Amino acid sequence: MDVNLILNDHFVLVQRKSQMSLHQLPKKEGKQWTIKVGRDLVDLSTALGKPHGTFKLSRSEENESKAFALVPSSDVVEMKEKLKDLNSGENNKEIWDDGRSQQLKKEDIEELRGQGLTGSEIVSQLVENSKTFQIKTEFSQEKYLNKKEEKYSEWVEILKPNIRHLAKYFHSQDPMQILNLRPDTLAMIMSLANIKSNGKFGVFDGGCQGLVTAAILDRIQGFGTVWNLCLKGTPQKRVIQAMNFNPEQLKPLKNANLRKLKESLIKEENENGDEVPAAKMIKLDEDAPPPLEFGSLDGLVVVCRRPNAIAKELVKLLAPSGNFVIFCPYSEPLCETYTDFRECNLAVNLKLTEAWFRLHQVLPLRTHPEVNMSGSGGYILSGIKVVS
Amino acid sequence: MSFAKTKDAVEEGDTVIIYVNPQAMYAIQVKPLITTKKGDMVENIFQTAYGALKVQELVGKKFGHKVQFSRGWGYLLHPTPELWTLNLLHRTQILYTPDISLIVMQLDLKAGSIVVESGTGSGSLSHAIIRAIAPTGHLHTFDFHQQRVEIVTKEFFDHGLEMFVTAKQRDACKDGFDLEDTADAVFLDLPNPWLAISHAVKALKNSGGRICTFSPCIEQTQKTCEALVANGFKCIETMECLQREFQVKNITLPDVDDYNFSFSHTTDKDCEEGKGKKEGRKFRALLPALQMAGHTGYLTFATWPRQSNVQI
Numbered sequence: 001m002d003v004n005l006i007l008n009d010h011f012v013l014v015q016r017k018s019q020m021s022l023h024q025l026p027k028k029e030g031k032q033w034t035i036k037v038g039r040d041l042v043d044l045s046t047a048l049g050k051p052h053g054t055f056k057l058s059r060s061e062e063n064e065s066k067a068f069a070l071v072p073s074s075d076v077v078e079m080k081e082k083l084k085d086l087n088s089g090e091n092n093k094e095i096w097d098d099g100r101s102q103q104l105k106k107e108d109i110e111e112l113r114g115q116g117l118t119g120s121e122i123v124s125q126l127v128e129n130s131k132t133f134q135i136k137t138e139f140s141q142e143k144y145l146n147k148k149e150e151k152y153s154e155w156v157e158i159l160k161p162n163i164r165h166l167a168k169y170f171h172s173q174d175p176m177q178i179l180n181l182r183p184d185t186l187a188m189i190m191s192l193a194n195i196k197s198n199g200k201f202g203v204f205d206g207g208c209q210g211l212v213t214a215a216i217l218d219r220i221q222g223f224g225t226v227w228n229l230c231l232k233g234t235p236q237k238r239v240i241q242a243m244n245f246n247p248e249q250l251k252p253l254k255n256a257n258l259r260k261l262k263e264s265l266i267k268e269e270n271e272n273g274d275e276v277p278a279a280k281m282i283k284l285d286e287d288a289p290p291p292l293e294f295g296s297l298d299g300l301v302v303v304c305r306r307p308n309a310i311a312k313e314l315v316k317l318l319a320p321s322g323n324f325v326i327f328c329p330y331s332e333p334l335c336e337t338y339t340d341f342r343e344c345n346l347a348v349n350l351k352l353t354e355a356w357f358r359l360h361q362v363l364p365l366r367t368h369p370e371v372n373m374s375g376s377g378g379y380i381l382s383g384i385k386v387v388s
Numbered sequence: 389m390s391f392a393k394t395k396d397a398v399e400e401g402d403t404v405i406i407y408v409n410p411q412a413m414y415a416i417q418v419k420p421l422i423t424t425k426k427g428d429m430v431e432n433i434f435q436t437a438y439g440a441l442k443v444q445e446l447v448g449k450k451f452g453h454k455v456q457f458s459r460g461w462g463y464l465l466h467p468t469p470e471l472w473t474l475n476l477l478h479r480t481q482i483l484y485t486p487d488i489s490l491i492v493m494q495l496d497l498k499a500g501s502i503v504v505e506s507g508t509g510s511g512s513l514s515h516a517i518i519r520a521i522a523p524t525g526h527l528h529t530f531d532f533h534q535q536r537v538e539i540v541t542k543e544f545f546d547h548g549l550e551m552f553v554t555a556k557q558r559d560a561c562k563d564g565f566d567l568e569d570t571a572d573a574v575f576l577d578l579p580n581p582w583l584a585i586s587h588a589v590k591a592l593k594n595s596g597g598r599i600c601t602f603s604p605c606i607e608q609t610q611k612t613c614e615a616l617v618a619n620g621f622k623c624i625e626t627m628e629c630l631q632r633e634f635q636v637k638n639i640t641l642p643d644v645d646d647y648n649f650s651f652s653h654t655t656d657k658d659c660e661e662g663k664g665k666k667e668g669r670k671f672r673a674l675l676p677a678l679q680m681a682g683h684t685g686y687l688t689f690a691t692w693p694r695q696s697n698v699q700i
Contacts (some may be wrong), residue, residue: 004595053694074696162496184486184629187493191485194468196519197499199394219520221499298394319396320452321466331634331674338636339672348407348463349471352634352674355486360606360626360686362613367606384407386452386463 041067089135103129119152182377193299197223206304209238347383391547405465415475469515482512495573506560507531582615621690
């Protein structure tokens with residue numbers, strides 16, 4: 001079921017060291033597809049038909065093009081390996097920041113690039129022309145080379161998008177573009193909404209680009225139903241598209257316009273006769289999704305900036321003992337929602353939480369938390385619906 | 389039975405959650421009789437803070453509705469791995485929902501994944517893993533403690549999860565997992581996880597996978613990271629996460645906290661104006677818990693790359 005080849009029309013993540021970018025391959029074959037990786041031009045179409053993995057940026061003889069071609073490669077040589085025979089200093093006592101340690105000027109470096117030198121050749125030049133490199137400490141040299149590798153590394157990873165990568169990628173690009181829904185918070189949402197196969201779930205996505213819906217679709221792999229609830233237009237789907245889902249995996253996804261749903265639910269209530277309501281009759285059809293009615297969802301996720309009114313309405317779609325999670329980048333609206341749910345006895349186990357998350361650098365004798373961390377990953381109000 | 393499939397009403401044999409308040413929840417299995425300490429079979433009556441509950445009478449009751457005790461009432465809740473984590477019987481230290489969630493997502497678990505877990509402990513994480521990988525995946529869980537394996541095996545059976553999981557007694561550090569080229573993900577919660585890394589390599593699929601280790605101490609994490617590098621793992625990342633819970637409070641300050649003062653008012657009388665009015669001293673506050681879990685453990689994740697002998 002899983003496709004592990006880089007194919008036309010599919011999305012891939014291109015990663016050089018810590019830099020990641022998301023690209024869609026050309027719809028049709030035989031087309032050059034130039035993307036920018038840092039300051040380098042790369043022809044992504046040269047990776048078509050090959051398995052995801054590590055590629056080397058290469059210049060081809062016959063091709064005059066400015067862009068690098070991608071060649072599968074398994075032997076990554078880190079720059080620090082290449083330069084490990086160089087001397088190093090004891091401390092930084094003799095290093096003065098006078099801006100003159102690097103002899104190469106910006107134009108010189110540009111020229112080297114223009115000559116088609118590979119990344120490691122350029123870095124070698126930089127090191128050779130640095131007056132201070134050889135008196136830097138070993139640690140400081142490593143740090144310098146790591147920094148240069150971010151720009152000049154000749155190897156890139158072409159990754160098959162998955163939820164872990166995409167959640168990280170979108171959060172690192174511009175967190176507010178997905179309402180600052182941090183990957184660890186997304187993980188909490190998946191647990192607290194009790195997402196599982198063969199369930200019936202509702203998602204109201206008010207601005208996370210389909211991230212939650214995509215995460216659910218990926219988790220259940222075709223088993224169950226996911227109602228994508230929206231008020232107007234079509235729900236956001238950027239992350240869903242980037243996942244390259246196949247039709248089987250997309251089968252659970254149903255879009256429901258809440259205004260239309262309201263009409264049909266009211267109609268059903270008014271009829272209320274001996275006749276079987278239309279919505280229920282659909283159930284007989286094998287392929288049709290189970291109808292969306294009041295009290296029918298096993299789990300509900302609401303993601304938006306102002307959940308107060310909409311969340312309370314959507315909880316009506318949830319079955320008793322069903323789990324709901326309301327995510328908001330701000331705490332104040334959830335504070336109101338909390339009080340409201342409390343007063344109406346709508347739920348038990350009501351919890352307003354925020355996740356705290358940090359990464360660590362783990363190296364022999366150099367272990368410490370990462371210097372930068374995310375200050376907030378958004379707020380979550382979760383609970384279990386009850387009937388009182 | 390009720391973990392595997394969501395249902396509306398209780399059937400005999402189900403494990404259900406009785407919710408009295410956030411501090412008082414109970415996981416009970418619905419069966420007519422229980423064995424006393426003396427070995428007699430007696431009617432299953434459960435004692436809550438609000439009186440007795442005849443357990444058999446729960447059959448047919450709807451989840452999410454009220455249940456009556458002899459001196460009060462509570463709610464009948466459908467079990468979930470999260471509620472189970474809060475209510476299970478601790479036989480070991482357990483993992484809680486924030487770490488569990490991160491583990492499940494960072495290991496790329498989904499319906500169909502094959503997972504290896506060691507040790508099983510009290511089965512807190514196991515329930516969440518099974519939820520993520522059912523109905524097509526499988527969990528192989530190992531613990532070196534025979535009794536833990538027996539208890540958890542019975543729990544999996546009682547919860548209707550036995551087809552998704554195999555629990556075995558085995559010392560993973562010494563004897564490995566007896567699985568080859570099988571797992572999409574391996575999770576290690578052991579005192580010496582670095583000793584089991586080479587066994588994990590064998591169990592992981594040659595086409596690639598993920599590994600996670602959980603250790604409370606950074607020294608353990610350091611050794612683990614060295615072993616991961618030495619065994620050829622890539623993208624090694626160590627992280628920790630905590631959950632900050634807020635209380636929502638409506639606060640009305642006492643009069644004495646009303647500091648109505650301004651340099652721009654001419655007289656004291658102007659300053660005093662508005663004092664004594666309750667409205668000005670009312671607000672809604674988010675109060676972070678005064679005490680919280682400050683550390684659980686370090687989670688280290690890494691990728692097992694596709695091996696060169698694998699054809700695509």
